[in-house]
Amino acid sequence: MLLKMHGALSATAIGQMLGTTGEAARQQLARLADDGLVHATSLARGVGRPTQNWQLTQAAQKRFPDTHAALTVQLLDIVRSSLGEDALDTIISTREAATTQAYHNVMADEPSLRERVARLVQLRSAEGYMAAWHEQEDGSLLLVENHCPICAAATACQGFCRAELDVFSAVLGPDVSVTREEHIVSGGRRCSYAIREIAS
DSSP, rough: OOOHHHHHHOOOOOHHHSSOOOOOOOHHHHHHHHSSEEEEEOOOOOOSSSEEEEEEEEEHTTTSSSOOOHHHHHHHHHHHHHHHHHHHHHHHHHHHHHHHHHHHHHHHHHOHHHHHHHHHHHHHHHHOOOOEEEEOOOOEEEESSSOOTTTTHHOOOTTTHHHHHHHHHHHOOOOOEEEEEOGGGTTTTEEEEEEEEEEO
């Protein structure tokens, strides 16, 4: 909390603020560094050993309250009430088109369906969906997303979920069927999609 409120501080300064010694503060900082929550930078000041100033890492920043989900829902409500459903649909369609293009750019050279699904899982995992896939007994592929980083927005406006399904269908190819089987927004533990090649 001190580092969040005051920025980078030395162990000595932290010790003084906490009413303890600099060495006790240093030991606590070392434990936090082992957990990836703080890191030190050296600051040279004239003669003598440089001072080590400690600051929070991005992992630590994420432990503080974040109301972006509430803000997203509020903005969606404002768009819907002030500009109407058509404006909201335009926003979702624009996002869908941009996502489809971005995925296409990365997946264009993947010749087989399995390779395209594997690459899609990589892309989705990088976006925070904790995605995975496996082949099922009937030969179909199951794409699983264990987390939904846009759950608040998707709950407020299920057009995002429809668009997501459309993106998967577009990037996996015209000869592929994609069916949602589980849905976090509808109370499921995860979202899952059965993917099958359509016999021509």
